[in-house]
Structures are given as structure tokens and as C-alpha cells.
Amino acid sequence: MNALSEFHWLRPEWLWALLPLAVIGWGLLRQTSRLSAWEKQCDPHLLAELLIRRARHHRWPLVLLAVAWVLAVIALAGPVWQKLPEPVYRTQAARVIVLDLSPSMNASDLRPSRIARARFKVLDLLNRYREGQTALVVFAGEPFVVSPLTDDTKTIAALVPTLSPELMPVSGDHMRTALRMADELLRRAGIQDHGEIVLVTDGYDDPAGTLEAVTALRAHGRRVSVLAVGTEEGAPISLADGGFLKDSTGAIVVPRLDPAALSELARQGGGHFVHLSADDRDIDALSSNPIVQVREVRPESARHSMDRWREEGPWLVLVLLPLAAFAFRRGWLTVVALAVLTLPPDPASASGWQDWWARPDQQGVQALQVGDGKKGG
Structure with missing residues (x-):
């Protein structure tokens, strides 16, 4: 029988753990698109004063975190496609x-x-x-x-x-x-x-x-x-x-x-x-x-044999080992934590968390109501 037709997950509920990663990825895409929009409207020598840019090398921990996250979730979900007979x-x-x-x-x-x-x-x-x-x-x-x-x-x-x-x-x-x-x-x-x-x-x-x-x-x-x-x-x-x-x-x-x-x-x-x-x-x-x-x-006795699936997820753990080695680099975890906690960037980068829930004019009204005239202006 085709291995693809036998493919399934032993613990599919673990796939729900990919949702938080999808939310973070969507936030990063929004940040990139907003920065690109500002670059089209402003002169290059003004962008340094208007935007707070992140160093490109700071994105690598996020990429590695995303890859490790996906591999870990897949391993926990238990991908299988080969059935092995087990004598009873x-x-x-x-x-x-x-x-x-x-x-x-x-x-x-x-x-x-x-x-x-x-x-x-x-x-x-x-x-x-x-x-x-x-x-x-x-x-x-x-x-x-x-x-x-x-x-x-x-x-x-x-x-x-x-x-x-x-x-x-x-x-x-x-x-x-x-x-x-x-x-x-x-x-x-x-x-x-x-x-x-x-x-x-x-x-x-x-x-x-x-x-x-x-x-x-x-x-x-x-x-x-x-x-x-x-x-x-x-x-x-x-x-x-x-x-x-x-x-x-x-x-x-x-x-x-x-x-x-x-x-x-x-x-x-x-x-x-x-x-x-x-x-x-x-x-x-x-x-x-x-x-x-x-x-x-004997396994050929169909009535008294039991089958078990050979789980392939543990092989993905071997791929995670070199990624986990990066976690021991000085400051790596700190960069990841700060990057995740500050996603999306603060309002000074023109793509704040409040942009998800209110338009700029609505944000200005809310700032004036709390007495923040500088921000509201």
C-alpha cells in the first residue's frame, strides 16, 4: 500500500500549537509591509530619523525559532505512515x-x-x-x-x-x-x-x-x-x-x-x-x-496479531539539536525574548500594536482623552 495513503498523525491535537507561530509571523509580515510603504514615501536620508530599524542579524534568531517551533510541533504530533507487525x-x-x-x-x-x-x-x-x-x-x-x-x-x-x-x-x-x-x-x-x-x-x-x-x-x-x-x-x-x-x-x-x-x-x-x-x-x-x-x-494470524505504527517524529529531534545549540550563544535567548515581546514594533516605527485595533485618527482621539497632547497631535 502507498505510504502516502497511510500517512496520519498519532496526536493531531498538537498541531494547534502552530497557531501562536502563525500570529507572530503575521505580525512580522505587517511590519515589513508598513516599513516598505514608508520607504516609498520618504527620502532615504529621512528614514533614519523616522523609523527605528532592527538589525538584520537580529532576525536570524526569529527564523531559527520558527523553524525549531515547526519541527517540534510536527514531532509531537506524531507523523506516521508505516505499520509494523508486533507479535503478541x-x-x-x-x-x-x-x-x-x-x-x-x-x-x-x-x-x-x-x-x-x-x-x-x-x-x-x-x-x-x-x-x-x-x-x-x-x-x-x-x-x-x-x-x-x-x-x-x-x-x-x-x-x-x-x-x-x-x-x-x-x-x-x-x-x-x-x-x-x-x-x-x-x-x-x-x-x-x-x-x-x-x-x-x-x-x-x-x-x-x-x-x-x-x-x-x-x-x-x-x-x-x-x-x-x-x-x-x-x-x-x-x-x-x-x-x-x-x-x-x-x-x-x-x-x-x-x-x-x-x-x-x-x-x-x-x-x-x-x-x-x-x-x-x-x-x-x-x-x-x-x-x-x-x-x-505469529503476526500472520490476523485474529491474534496487533499492529503498531512506526513513529517518524523522533527523527526530527535530531534536526532540532543543531538549532538548540544556538541557544547557548551569549545573548541569543535575550534577543529572541525581546523580539517576541516587542512584536509588532512600538508606535515610533509607524506600525504599533494599537494599529491592529484602531485607525490613526481614533488613536489620536484616545491620546487626547488621556491627556497625551503630544501624541494626539
Whole structure:
């Protein structure tokens, strides 16, 4: 893109500081024009008696002051026309929530049911996850990805209320496969040596295979935490027709929570083990001490990059340095101060400050009113 089209000021309000300089310059121009008019009307040998001339070398401090003033104002206003990419460093956290949708999650030992309470807790977790990326996997007889890793947790939250064991095409408990799928999601996202898996479940049927999967995850740098859903007393599993789930012998199935087995699962995974609670203690524990990694977000990632403008004003300060050196010459500041304070020249030079506000005849009347007859005449 053309640099001229990108040109702008970072602090344009500083340009108002040029107005006082413009007023002083206008006064100097008026003085010059009035002196030229007198030179045309009077003989040269009379001008020395009529006008108070300023030495030409006294104008150089004013010229240098004007140049320095303009350069300083431009530098302060911040001229820019080139944009530079600036890498952004952010805290990167990644976690996968694995939700159990096996038939036992329909047990009613937690009111209204285990799955209903589990869904609420998943929503609470999503609300806590404000940084990084989150994915959601559900499983029963087979695992399914509800959402891959994303930083849009609101989209995941919108899907959670629809999740239930009845949606799963195959009943069962393939937790081991679900854990491996969670690991695969993290790996595909480029997260090789960190990441967390939060398992929301009421138990598992394959202790040896599940522990083996968790041990492998831990070796990859993953951390597995467990939110246990249910009670040790258990309760029957309600069916849609109003009855209860029965086994092959006709006995009513009463799934009971095994805290020791789930606690061992979390211990092997290096994570937290918590019971589902009526308050936020379980959520506080699961969201504490997250596994994070500070990484650089590359500039080509438009969503996470920030741009800054390269300010060119400081280069003008280098030009000001030789001009500032003149200020150390003896009497230079005094000349500038006197020149500025006496602009426009006094009335004896035929171009006084009062000329800006009143005509010569009006000035004479005002002088007579104050008793200055000599001036009024």
C-alpha cells in the first residue's frame, strides 16, 4: 500500500500549537509591509530619523525559532505512515471435557438425574474457561466429538443441554477410546506436551484398559481430572416407558459410584478428583492450577496479531539539536525574548500594536482623552 495513503498523525491535537507561530509571523509580515510603504514615501536620508530599524542579524534568531517551533510541533504530533507487525504473547491453555453418556447416567440418585446435574456442571466449567481452547467429547458404546478445540465456549454451551444417553447410537462404556480421542484432538491442534482432560463420569467397566490409557496420557504431558457423578448407594435407571432398566436375569440395575476407582484414575492422570457438589467447590477445584503455556502468536494470524505504527517524529529531534545549540550563544535567548515581546514594533516605527485595533485618527482621539497632547497631535 502507498505510504502516502497511510500517512496520519498519532496526536493531531498538537498541531494547534502552530497557531501562536502563525500570529507572530503575521505580525512580522505587517511590519515589513508598513516599513516598505514608508520607504516609498520618504527620502532615504529621512528614514533614519523616522523609523527605528532592527538589525538584520537580529532576525536570524526569529527564523531559527520558527523553524525549531515547526519541527517540534510536527514531532509531537506524531507523523506516521508505516505499520509494523508486533507479535503478541498470550497464555495458552487447552482442555478437553469428556462427558459420559452411558445409560447409567440416567440414574436418579442425584435429582433430577445424574446426566442433568452433569450437564449443569459442564456449563459451569465452560463459564470458567475464559482463556485458551476447549473441546467436548461424549461417549457411551462409542466416542463422538461434539466440538473440536475452540475458544468459542458459548457455542459449546449451546449444545450441552441437548446431550443425553438417548442420543447415543450404541450403549456401553468405552471410556478408554474416548480418552484416546481427547488426546488426538490435542495433538491435532499442535499441543504436544501439555493439555488437560476433564472426565465427567459415574464409573467405568474396563479398569485395566482405562488405567493404561490414562498412564499413556500422562506420559504425553496430559493431565486427567475426574468429576464423579452419583452416589455410593446408587439408584435405578429410569426408562422412557416409565419402568427401570433390568439385566439379563430380570433384576433391576442399580449403578453405584465407586469413588476409590475414580480417585485412582485421577491419581494416575496427575489431576484432581472431586465429587459433584451442590455448590461450586467441585468447579473451583477443577479450574484451579490450570496447565498453561505462554507462547507467541505469529503476526500472520490476523485474529491474534496487533499492529503498531512506526513513529517518524523522533527523527526530527535530531534536526532540532543543531538549532538548540544556538541557544547557548551569549545573548541569543535575550534577543529572541525581546523580539517576541516587542512584536509588532512600538508606535515610533509607524506600525504599533494599537494599529491592529484602531485607525490613526481614533488613536489620536484616545491620546487626547488621556491627556497625551503630544501624541494626539
